[in-house]
Amino acid sequence: MDNKQSRGVCESCGMPMDANTVSKYDPRYCIYCQDQETRRLKTYEEVKQGSIGAAQKFMGKTEEEAIKMTEEMLPKLSRWKLSL
Numbered sequence: 001m002d003n004k005q006s007r008g009v010c011e012s013c014g015m016p017m018d019a020n021t022v023s024k025y026d027p028r029y030c031i032y033c034q035d036q037e038t039r040r041l042k043t044y045e046e047v048k049q050g051s052i053g054a055a056q057k058f059m060g061k062t063e064e065e066a067i068k069m070t071e072e073m074l075p076k077l078s079r080w081k082l083s084l
Helices: 044-059 063-076
Strands: none
Touching: 044 063
16 A cells, blocks of 8 residues: 555544554554554644644634634544544
């Protein structure tokens, strides 16, 4: 399988994953949401802040747009569906 071939999306932040970004401990999560040394998963607030920053940097969203998008998207992801 090509390293860039999709592995789905992270169930914590929604980022598309490939072989380089999928967690080696749990394939449901990306390397940004699960620490690759401690296996610790980021909290909702940590994921939210990271997603806001990524939306601004990589998608060109304003802070307001990024916050709105993140607050609408994260609760729909498997990890947060039952806990929020």
